[in-house]
Amino acid sequence: MALKGTSQDQRNVQHLFDLRIILLGGRNSGKSLVGNAILNQEAFVLHERTxxxxxxxxxxxxxxxxxDTPGWWCDFSAQDTPELVRREIRHSVCLSLPGPHVFLLVVKTDSVFIEKRRRSVEKHLELLGEKVWGHVLVLFRKSTNLGNKSFEDHVQASGKPLQWLLEKCSGRFHVFDTQKTCDASQVMELMGKIDKMVAENERQHFEMDVKALKExxxxxxxxxxxxHQRLMKIHKQRSTLKVHSSQHQNIRLILLGAKGSGKSSTGNSILAAGSDLRFTAKKRTAxxxxxxxxxxxxEVTVVDTPGWWMNYFTQDSSAFDKQEIVNSVYLCPPGPHAFLLVVRLDRSFTEIYKRAIEEHIELVSKDVWNHSIVLFTFGDWLGDTTIEQYIESEGKILQWLVERCGDRYHVLNNKGVGNKFQTAELLEKIEEMTAGYSVRHFQTDESLFKEIEKNGKYRKTGQSCDVKMC
Ligand SMILES: Nc1nc2c(ncn2[C@@H]2O[C@H](COP(=O)(O)OP(=O)(O)OP(=O)(O)O)[C@@H](O)[C@H]2O)c(=O)[nH]1
Ligand SMILES: [Mg+2]
Structure with missing residues (x-):
């Protein structure tokens, strides 16, 4: 296939005096860097945004x-991308009315463009409709580890998925070195290619159906x-509960959630508020x-648990993992004050994840809901979006979970572990939750406690201990 992007003979095309560009691509692909280079100023701050x-x-x-648009996880399908991001990708067209002339699809070249990645691009661009492809120019972000290979060698080596992408864009591409953003010549060359594409499109911009834009x-x-209404409701609910709430002498928490949802990191954020103790968050909690x-x-007690695979129902999870979930309550006698249901914000919350949570936590008891709080991790990913906007964007399935937990939720940025304020507020929410209860903690079967203690199934190691399975 002829690669137009490598051609030296750029036609002399007439410039558009009002050019509109949309940047698309995966997370950390370098969209904002490219935007800054084009505009020749620090126009976009280099951190995640939704x-x-x-x-x-x-x-x-x-x-x-x-x-600039929020990116998607490169190897995820569009349905794993939160609705908020999917809507913003479409909303980018509303921000460039009457329509963008070009979509610069930024692709990193530091790893192979595998089939999964191709599919992810295809599905995310589908959000804009098939006509989008007539306006896409692929911008390869140059990697330093290409060695002596030419870029065309790299395209050949990357095989069919990349060839598919280039064919979809009629061979339009540009290789951009983000380590040389001050080099004006590469921006000029890119502008030349954009002008050429615009000329080929007879200076027509991309258009979206008026009805779709309005929607x-x-x-x-x-x-x-x-x-806004949700926030007002929560404020009201909390101020009513606050009147009856008082500080607990001790507080016991259990972290429950899918594997990789951020349970151990959440535990560490809580521990960081008053101790040097830490859970291991570098490997899976077994x-x-x-x-x-x-x-x-x-006294604050935190119990970390092994999770379940996000899309596994209880019938798919191992007997060991299920037993650990059940046994977690016996690690904090006479019972936990709260179950923290850990959910990652950067993934869409699907019907399958909902059912997985429901089935797994009900292994403990059907009564867990009255003592549960949805604990959203990856608060840093949210950027300027509020958690209420996220919940409303995500739709009915996530709203079901929040409502099932009595509209109790909390957001943590576990990458900002020094922030004691987020833990203090979480503990306040737990105290408010239990304010109206005659017995403040979740009640477990006492006879089982005695049995576990009698059989010596707790193995103590300093201030931490784990429960040995029989
Ligand atoms: N950016 C960001 N990363 C986070 C946050 N919370 C967790 N992570 C990352 O998410 C990954 C999984 O976190 P863990 O705390 O190990 O998750 P887990 O639920 O304990 O996982 P398992 O033990 O396997 O069940 C790690 O790479 C964490 O660094 C967060 O708030 N922000
Ligand atoms: Mg863990």
């Missing part, structure tokens, strides 16, 4: 608008309104672990 950002500047005597705008407004520390005069 909303689009539009910037406009004069570049080489013409007005250039760039819309996107309407939905965004609806989400904002509902998010069995229940308990840690106890003293914080502002009260």
């Amino acid at each position: 909303t689009c950002l539009k910037r406009k500047a004069e570049v080489q005597g013409r007005s250039v608008t760039v819309v 996107i705008e309407d939905r965004k407004r609806e989400v904002e309104l509902k998010a 069995r229940c672990m308990k840690k106890t520390f003293t914080m502002l005069g009260r």
Whole structure:
């Protein structure tokens, strides 16, 4: 296949004086860096965002608008991408009306463009409709580890998935070195290719159906309104509960959730508020672990558990993992004050995940819900979006979970573990939850406790201990 992007004979094409560009691509693909290089200024801050950002500047005597979009996980399918991000990808068109001339699809070249990645690109671009492909130019972010290989060698070696992508874009691509963002010549070359594409498209921009655009705008407004209403409702609920709430002498927590959802990291964020103890978060948690520390005069106990695979129902999980979930409550006698249901924000919450949570936590008891709080991890990923906007965007399935937990939820950024405020607020929410209960903690079967103790199934190691399975 002829690769147009490598051609030296750029035609002399007439410039558009008002050029509109949308940046698309996976997470950390370098979209914002590319946007900054095009606009020749620090227009986009280099951190994760879940909303689009539009910037406009004069570049080489013409007005250039760039819309940066939130990225998707490169190897995920579009249905794993949260609705918020999917909507923002579509919303980028509303921000570049009457329509963008070009979509720069930023692709990293530091690893092979595998079939999974191809499918992910295909499905995410499908959100914009088939016509989008007539306006896409692939921007390969140059990797330093290509060695002596030419870029064309790399394309050949990457095989069919990459060839498919280039064919879809009629061979339009540009190789961009983000380590040389100050090199104006590579931006000029890119602009030349964009101008050529625009000329080939007879200066027509990409257009979306007016009705579709209106639906996107309407939905965004609806989400904002509902998010505000939710926030007001939660404020009211919390202030009523606060009146009856008092500080617990001690507080016992159990972390439950899918594998990799951030349970151990959450445990560590809590522990960081008052101790040097830590759970191992570098490898999977294989069995229940308990840690106890003293914080502002009260004893806090945290039990970490092994999780379930996100899309596994109880029939698929191992008997050992299921038994560990059940046994977790016996690690904090006379019973936990709260079950923290850990859910990652950066993945869409599907019907399957919902059923997986429901089945696994009900292994403990059908009564767990009254003592549960949804604990959202990856708060850093949310950026400027509020948790209420996220819940409203994500839709009915996640709202079901939140409502099942009595509208109790909390967000943590486990990468900002020094932030004691997030833990203090979580403990307050737990105290508010139990304020109306005659027995504040979840009640477990006492006879089983005695049995476990009698058989010496607790193995103590300093301030932490784990429960040995029989
Ligand atoms: N950026 C970010 N990463 C997080 C956050 N919480 C957890 N992680 C990362 O998510 C990955 C999984 O975290 P863990 O705490 O090990 O998850 P887990 O639920 O204990 O996993 P298992 O023990 O396998 O069940 C790790 O790479 C963490 O660094 C967060 O709030 N923000
Ligand atoms: Mg763990």
